[in-house]
Amino acid sequence: MLSYLAAALPHGVSAAARLVALQCALRMDSRMQVRLPVGILRSLRLSTPHPWQELEQARWLCVCTSPRPGEVMIELRDPALLGQSPSRPDRQRAADWALRAGHGARTAGESGLGHLLSIHVAAHSDPVTGRGQGEADRMARECGVEAQDLLGALARLAAIGVLKWWQVCPDTGDVQWSCTSQHANGGTNPDE
Known part of the structure; x- marks a missing residue:
């Protein structure tokens, strides 16, 4: 997945944004949606908006309002991810x-x-x-x-x-x- 993200993300995307992209790509469902608990983001020290903004500007994801408190909902915009990923449990x-x-x-x-x-x-x-x-x-x-x-x-x-x-x-x-x-x-x- 690191190799795929290296090709899919623009050159200037920071390592912090790549960490977010890695977790999102590995946790996405079949609709290319991701629900990340805020606790994971805090543990990654990625609760600041900058990495998210980088990925939104690159048109790689869109941060949505989550219906559940304590989580961030993301829609991924890279349909090629579905072909790059192993099964969801893996x-x-x-x-x-x-x-x-x-x-x-x-x-x-x-x-x-x-x-x-x-x-x-x-x-x-x-x-x-x-x-x-x-x-x-x-x-x-x-x-x-x-x-x-x-x-x-x-x-x-x-x-x-x-x-x-x-x-x-x-x-x-x-x-x-x-x-x-x-x-x-x-x-x-x-x-x-």
């Missing part, structure tokens, strides 16, 4: 996994980029060894940042203990990393 498990992978005790207080990169790293790491590898430009695109900002965010994840180490391979430009044992699979991998 998507809901993946949404819950992404919450755990991106929002552990170590990432508390981190920016939207820190949370999104934490999810990306967990999704692309071996659940047993915690090691992973990815193309730096692809990682940057999927997280909505420039390459130099990606390197700073990786350094921050290492500083707070999400990553044991990371490096950019001089020959290929790929990023390699090793997650700490608590973050290696972000809880329970959605593919299991």
Whole structure:
């Protein structure tokens, strides 16, 4: 889903807005509607209107008035999402996994980029060894940042203990990393 969102969302959409888009895409129903509890938004630190406004300006979603108190109702505007997503139960498990992978005790207080990169790293790491590898430009695109900002965010994840180490391979430009044992699979991998 991160790869799809990298292609579907405009280049300038922030990491915080991409976190909202990820949760919406994974939680949508067959009518492309999403009901997000306000508690999830608070835990993601996304209850501010800026990420929503970015996605509305990109014409990717529309925030609607919810008939239920304590939730936000969203209508997604990207019909291609229906063809990109696995079944709804699998998507809901993946949404819950992404919450755990991106929002552990170590990432508390981190920016939207820190949370999104934490999810990306967990999704692309071996659940047993915690090691992973990815193309730096692809990682940057999927997280909505420039390459130099990606390197700073990786350094921050290492500083707070999400990553044991990371490096950019001089020959290929790929990023390699090793997650700490608590973050290696972000809880329970959605593919299991």
